[in-house]
Amino acid sequence: MFVVVHYSEIGTKGKNRPFFEKKLVDNIRSAFAKETYKTIKRSYGRIIIELQDNVDLKAVEQRLKETSGIANFSFTYYSDLDLEKIKEKLLEIAKEHKDKTFRISAKRSNKEFKPDSQELNEVLGELLVNKLGMKVSLGKPEVAFFVEITERGAFIYTDKIAGFGGLPVGVTGKVVSLLSGGLDSPVASYKMFKRGCSVVFVHFLPENESTNNVENKIVKLVDNLKRFQFKSKLYLVPFNWLQMEIIKAVPAKYRMIVYRRIMFRIAEKILEKEGALGFVTGDSIAQVASQTLENLNVIYEAAKYPVFAPLIGDDKREVIQVAEKIGTFDISTLPYSDCCSFMIAEHPETKSKLEDIKSLESNLKIDDLINKTLEKTEVKVFMNKRL
Numbered sequence: 001m002f003v004v005v006h007y008s009e010i011g012t013k014g015k016n017r018p019f020f021e022k023k024l025v026d027n028i029r030s031a032f033a034k035e036t037y038k039t040i041k042r043s044y045g046r047i048i049i050e051l052q053d054n055v056d057l058k059a060v061e062q063r064l065k066e067t068s069g070i071a072n073f074s075f076t077y078y079s080d081l082d083l084e085k086i087k088e089k090l091l092e093i094a095k096e097h098k099d100k101t102f103r104i105s106a107k108r109s110n111k112e113f114k115p116d117s118q119e120l121n122e123v124l125g126e127l128l129v130n131k132l133g134m135k136v137s138l139g140k141p142e143v144a145f146f147v148e149i150t151e152r153g154a155f156i157y158t159d160k161i162a163g164f165g166g167l168p169v170g171v172t173g174k175v176v177s178l179l180s181g182g183l184d185s186p187v188a189s190y191k192m193f194k195r196g197c198s199v200v201f202v203h204f205l206p207e208n209e210s211t212n213n214v215e216n217k218i219v220k221l222v223d224n225l226k227r228f229q230f231k232s233k234l235y236l237v238p239f240n241w242l243q244m245e246i247i248k249a250v251p252a253k254y255r256m257i258v259y260r261r262i263m264f265r266i267a268e269k270i271l272e273k274e275g276a277l278g279f280v281t282g283d284s285i286a287q288v289a290s291q292t293l294e295n296l297n298v299i300y301e302a303a304k305y306p307v308f309a310p311l312i313g314d315d316k317r318e319v320i321q322v323a324e325k326i327g328t329f330d331i332s333t334l335p336y337s338d339c340c341s342f343m344i345a346e347h348p349e350t351k352s353k354l355e356d357i358k359s360l361e362s363n364l365k366i367d368d369l370i371n372k373t374l375e376k377t378e379v380k381v382f383m384n385k386r387l
Contacts, residue, residue, distance in 0.1 A: 002078050003060065004148060004155050005047040008071040009167060021047070024069040024168040030230040031063045033386040043150050044109040056387075061161060063387050066227050068193050070163030074146070079154040081113055086154050087127050090145060093156060098132040100142035108149040120147065167196030169229045174198040175308065176271045177280040178263060179218060179234075181336050184282025184311055186221050186328040187319050191310040192280050193228040200274050201225075201232065202267050204239040206337045214336045219380065221331050226382040235270050236378040239263075239339045242369050249363040252345035256290050257352050258361060259339060261302035266370050268304055270377075278306040284314055289348040298352045 005028070010020040021042050028040055028047065038050040051060065057075060064073050079089040094102070106120040115123060124147065128134045148155045177189040179201045189199050203218045215236060226232040243259065250258050267279060283291050290299065300307045311319060323329035 001051045001053075001055070001057070002076045002155060003049040003051065003064070003073055004076050004157065005049065005064070005073040005163075006045075006071050006160075007047075007069055008165070010069060011045060020069070020168060020171055023171045024067075027067055027069065027168050027170070027230070028064070031067055031384070031387060032060075036060070036387055041152075043152055046109075046148070046150070048150070048152060048155070059387055065161070065163060067168075068164045068166045068196065068228065069168035071165060072160045072163050074155075074157040074160050076148075076155040076157035079156065081110070081149070081153055083115075083123070086147070086156070087124065089154075089156055090124055090127065090147070091131060093158070094128050094132055094134065094145065097143045097158070098134055101135045101137035101140075102128060103136065103138050103141040103144045104128075104147065105144055106147040106149070110149050110151050113149045117149075120149070164194065164228075166194035169193055169196060170198050172196035173278075174200060174274060174276040175278050175280050176200045176202055176267055176274065176276045178267060178282075179203045179221065180282065180338065181214065181217055181221065181332065182282065182338070183316075183319055183323050183329065183332045184284065184287075185280075186225060186282075186332060187322045187326070188280050188282040188308075188310050189225055190228065190322065190326050190328075192308065193225075195310075197280075198229055199225075199232070199280065200270070200276060201234045202237060202270055203234065204237045204263055204266075204339045206240050206339050217331060217334050217336050221328060222380070222382055224327055224331060226384050230384050232382040232384075233274075234380045234382065236380065237266060237373060238376045239373070242373050243339065243343070245364060245369060247343050250360045252343065253347070253349045254352065254357060254360060255344045256341070256348050257295055257298055257357055260290060260299045261357065261361070262366065262370070263339075264299070264303040264307075265366065266373055269370065269374055271305055276305075278308055279303055281307060281309050282311055282319075283309040284311045284316075284319070287316070289350050292350045294351040294353075295349070298354050298357055301354055 013020050025040055036055055040049050077089055077093060079086045104121045104124045106117045108117050125136055143158055146157050175192055175197045177199050179185045192199055201222050222232055222234045246258055286292055
């Protein structure tokens with residue numbers, strides 16, 4: 001059995017296209033144990049996987065659905081580049097669909113093969129009409145037979161399975177995701193996978209009676225998201241003692257803003273250690289008090305590196321739809337203690353001014369606090385098991 005993998009956006013990359021193709025091939029290889037496949041090769045606008053016998057096709061399908069950069073893929077039958085052999089294989093496949101209307105969709109990347117694509121459509125269509133009595137429907141066929149003529153041979157299939165889309169993980173660089181444990185930040189991380197980013201996760205952990213429950217929840221989230229990249233890393237940063245220092249110096253209505261600014265400064269050290277190029281947050285404009293335009297400007301000012309907020313224009317319904325799709329919704333909705341809401345005012349400041357916040361921060365020995373916090377940070381590594 002073969003799998004023909006197609007991509008879309010990679011095809012627009014011009015002279016850089018081979019780089020993107022090679023990375024997608026590498027990522028597919030990382031997803032599968034060598035016992036799963038015989039070969040994985042690029043072939044003129046597609047990737048062809050030759051599977052070992054008796055492989056779990058459902059498991060292969062699921063793994064490919066989780067590999068970014070794939071537009072669609074198909075489990076396919078193979079034929080040598082001989083018209084009579086192609087006819088023979090097509091008849092064998094079509095017998096299971098002989099009571100359905102059909103269409104032939106032939107495509108040649110191997111232009112030396114004759115007949116050409118349109119003539120092949122006609123020849124193969126005539127074959128099914130004459131041999132099996134099938135009826136043609138070009139507009140709304142009940143089954144479509146796809147025939148791809150490549151340098152390696154002919155591939156024939158009936159189903160296209162939608163893939164992840166986007167770009168292969170790792171082609172655009174590494175980012176640090178500030179993973180809160182709510183609905184938004186896991187979805188934001190997922191969207192960065194889709195744009196070809198490797199993602200390192202950072203969570204700021206409350207140190208109280210619920211710490212173990214929170215840590216278990218965050219571990220479950222990363223364990224879920226790890227399937228989109230071969231290796232994931234989670235930094236668990238103890239934040240409660242540092243918050244106590246902030247509470248002593250900062251009025252309640254400003255604390256959430258200061259919390260988040262210092263989180264960025266701590267995460268900056270992790271970003272530099274990891275060689276990452278930016279931060280990812282689950283921010284959405286005006287969703288909560290800290291996400292007004294004024295407050296986001298003040299919070300992001302503390303970040304020395306770019307802050308990417310892929311959900312910035314999404315509403316909660318849109319976020320929930322993606323969370324349900326990727327399997328993080330049930331985990332994200334488990335109860336947990338959120339650092340950012342600890343000991344803040346009932347009505348936090350929504351239009352903060354940078355000079356006011358910096359004046360409050362001047363009462364804190366921020367560099368010392370950051371260094372002590374990093375000393376206590378725990379790192380967990382998650383490997384996505386090869387199929």
